[in-house]
Structures are given as C-alpha cells and as structure tokens.
Amino acid sequence: MTTTVTRRRLLRTATAAAMLLSAGSALAFEGAELYPGEQALFDAAKKEGLVVSFDTGPTWANWAAQFKAFQKRYPGVEMVYNDLGSAATVVALDKARNRPQADTAYYFAASALDAAKAGVVTDFKPVNLEKLPEPLRHPGGQWFTIHTLNIAFLVNTKLVKNVPQSWADLLKPEYKSSIVYLDPRSTGQGQVVAFGAAFGNGGSMDDIAPGIDYLGKLTKAGNVLRTVGTTPYAQFLKGEIPIWIGYENDGLKARYVDGMGDSIAVVIPQEASAAAPYAISLVKNGPNPNAGKLWLNFIMTDEGQKIFAEGFVRPSVPGVALPASVADKMPAAPQIRPIDIAKAVAKKGEIDTGWAKAVLGQ
Structure with a gap:
C-alpha cells in the first residue's frame, strides 16, 4: 500500500513537473530578441503575470492592436487598462501614491510633466530613447514621447x-x-x-x-x-x-x-x-515593475512603433519605416x-x- 501510494505521488509530481516544463516552453516568444535582455525581462515579467496600463483606451492611437501584439509575443503576461484622460490620470496617480495601482501611465505630454513634478513616476530608459529629440523626453526617462x-x-x-x-x-x-x-x-x-x-x-x-x-x-x-x-x-x-x-x-x-x-x-x-507629443511613464513603486518595463520597451521598439503607424499615428522614434499599408496614406510632411x-x-x-x-x- 505504502509503495503504491509513493509511486502515485511520484507519478503526480513527475506529471506536474512535465506540465510546468511544457508551460515554460510555451511562454517564450518566437524569433530573435527585439533588444538585448528581452528574454530575461520577459522571464521576470512572467513571475508578476500582469501589467496595469493607465489611460490607454483601446479605441485611441491603436492601443487595441498594441495589446494584441504584446500578449501574443509575451504569453502569460496579462494586460489591464483604463481610459481616464490625461489630467485625470495624474490625479489618480497622486491619490494612490502610497499604494500605486498602475504600472504605466499614458497622457498628453503636458500631463507627463505634471506627473514628473508630482513625483509619481520614476526613471526608466527604454529602447530607442536616445533617438528621441531632447524636447520629447525626460533626461532620466521619467516620461518619453511614443507618438505624435x-x-x-x-x-x-x-x-x-x-x-x-x-x-x-x-x-x-x-x-x-x-x-x-x-x-x-x-x-x-x-x-x-x-x-x-x-x-x-x-x-x-x-x-x-x-x-x-x-x-x-x-x-x-x-x-x-x-x-x-x-x-x-x-x-x-x-x-x-x-x-x-x-x-x-x-x-x-x-x-x-x-x-x-x-x-x-x-x-x-x-x-x-x-x-503634439503623447508620452508614457513607468509609475513609481508600481505593483508589476518588470511587466511595466516589458510593456514600455515593446511599444518603443521599431515593431511597436509600426503598430502605432497602422492606426494612422506617426511614430515618435525617427527613422522607423512606415508599414506599406499606411506609407502612402501618411506621406512625409517636413512642415510639421x-x-x-x-x-x-x-x-x-x-x-x-x-x-x-x-x-x-x-
């Protein structure tokens, strides 16, 4: 009896381990890294399992497509969002400063300055940050423009x-x-x-x-x-x-x-x-900092920037090639x-x- 029970326990343990290994292999993105360290950041984000993104309403600036692409690339990291409005987002961050609910916050860039002044966002330098003109980013990365x-x-x-x-x-x-x-x-x-x-x-x-x-x-x-x-x-x-x-x-x-x-x-x-620059920030002491960083990095990669363009929003990162589906619809306009x-x-x-x-x- 004892031997039978022990064998059953070992079988259950082995089966569970196999399932975890299988799940682990499924929770890896396809293809090469979009930037050095992406896999390690993804592994850390999977332990958190969630990113809370404030003011990214799905009908605005092609956020719905960004959500879909992010979750396809990073299975196991869920996305929660709201649609508060720029000024209201800063107010919400300030009210929750002792127990932050958000990991990231998106807004018209003027509100980003307000958030930085209020001390509710933190330094983070995503990929491609150095390509942005200086007026479109905080020196430490407390906010940075993601599209115009x-x-x-x-x-x-x-x-x-x-x-x-x-x-x-x-x-x-x-x-x-x-x-x-x-x-x-x-x-x-x-x-x-x-x-x-x-x-x-x-x-x-x-x-x-x-x-x-x-x-x-x-x-x-x-x-x-x-x-x-x-x-x-x-x-x-x-x-x-x-x-x-x-x-x-x-x-x-x-x-x-x-x-x-x-x-x-x-x-x-x-x-x-x-x-008009629209910016995003990593929230200070947010509950899921690694998932927040993974999300911010993704939308600043060339791939993420192209997704904005697919929603007829011009990317902020200079030199990003527009997708063929929209290139003729948004011709170069040097007078902007x-x-x-x-x-x-x-x-x-x-x-x-x-x-x-x-x-x-x-």
Whole structure:
C-alpha cells in the first residue's frame, strides 16, 4: 500500500513537473530578441503575470492592436487598462501614491510633466530613447514621447467645393461659417491648434502671438462655425462639419476605417503644422515593475512603433519605416514641427487669456 501510494505521488509530481516544463516552453516568444535582455525581462515579467496600463483606451492611437501584439509575443503576461484622460490620470496617480495601482501611465505630454513634478513616476530608459529629440523626453526617462498627433484640416468635400491647402486659404470668404476647432483653454488639442496657427503665421514656441492673432482674424472673418470642448468626431462623420481643424489621424480613420472614403480630404497646411507629443511613464513603486518595463520597451521598439503607424499615428522614434499599408496614406510632411512641451506648458496661460480676448472679446 505504502509503495503504491509513493509511486502515485511520484507519478503526480513527475506529471506536474512535465506540465510546468511544457508551460515554460510555451511562454517564450518566437524569433530573435527585439533588444538585448528581452528574454530575461520577459522571464521576470512572467513571475508578476500582469501589467496595469493607465489611460490607454483601446479605441485611441491603436492601443487595441498594441495589446494584441504584446500578449501574443509575451504569453502569460496579462494586460489591464483604463481610459481616464490625461489630467485625470495624474490625479489618480497622486491619490494612490502610497499604494500605486498602475504600472504605466499614458497622457498628453503636458500631463507627463505634471506627473514628473508630482513625483509619481520614476526613471526608466527604454529602447530607442536616445533617438528621441531632447524636447520629447525626460533626461532620466521619467516620461518619453511614443507618438505624435499632427494638426491637419479635415475637409468634408461634399460640403466644401475647394479644399483649403493653407492657413491663408482658411481666411477666404468662401469658408464662411465652415470651421470648427477645439477650445484651447480646456483641451490639449485646442492648444496644439494655437501652436500650429502660430507656426503657420511666422510665430514660434517663444512667440505664440501670431497664432492667437490668426484665430482672432478667422473669427472676425465669420469663418468659424463654432469652437467646442470635446472632440466632434461623431458630428464630423455625420456630415455636420465642413472643415475641422483637428488631428490628422482622426481624418485618416474617418476616411479609411469609418466609411467617409473620398468625401474627406486630410490636408497638412502648407506653411507649417504642429505635432503634439503623447508620452508614457513607468509609475513609481508600481505593483508589476518588470511587466511595466516589458510593456514600455515593446511599444518603443521599431515593431511597436509600426503598430502605432497602422492606426494612422506617426511614430515618435525617427527613422522607423512606415508599414506599406499606411506609407502612402501618411506621406512625409517636413512642415510639421514638434512642440517643445515644456515651453508649451509655460505658454498655456498666455494662450488662454490671449485667445479669450482675440476670439471672444473678453
């Protein structure tokens, strides 16, 4: 009896060990490492088994495809996410600083600076960090830009006969009551519109006045239909907006994914445009630091950057070749200029008060 029981226990132990070995072999990614040390980091992340990613809503910036690719490459590391909004993410991190819930946090880069100032994120230098221009990253890697969103004219060609090609064109009488853009006082995109208008009218990061003056002229010309506080994407798809000064990726998504087809033109203004940096961070004392690092490294590899491009979002890492499926849809646009996010934060008050005076007469 004792011998039989012992043999059964040994058999169960051997079977369990075989299952663990089999599982271990299944939990290895295919092909060569994307960067030195990837396998070791994956092994450490598997012990944690989870990454909690704040503010990466799946419908924004092609995050759904990033999740799918990450979990395919790293089986055994689950993904949990939410969609809070940039400013709310910083508030959530601050409230939970004593018992952090998140491993990573994604936001408009201005909020990344707020998170670093609040001390809720930590140094981490992912792959390709050194390729980013200095204004697009924290020196220690407390935040770094992973993609940009660029200002473009999204034009409903069923409602607009002549598609405007420049900021100067938008001032023409034929575009009376045609233009919608987001309020720069309450939205990040609206702030980026103000910088784009400045770049296109002789201004700079240090001189925003030409952009404010231009938006005032646009209103005085009677060409602004309205300014809004939230994205008007649904209204644009319904044909309620002739011209939306918005983000390029929304226009390309409307054209190629959501059915507008040739009834929309997506135009990067000829004079200049602004690129809004969106950043991500490793949360200080997050519950799954290795899984968080694995996730951040993945989206900064050339492969991860290409996945952003597949969602019509321009990668932040210079030199990444766009996938063939989108290369012709996002042609090179050298007139796009990245925003220096630290200077943008410093200019917010000037934009708020200047815009209210020039546009609203307040």
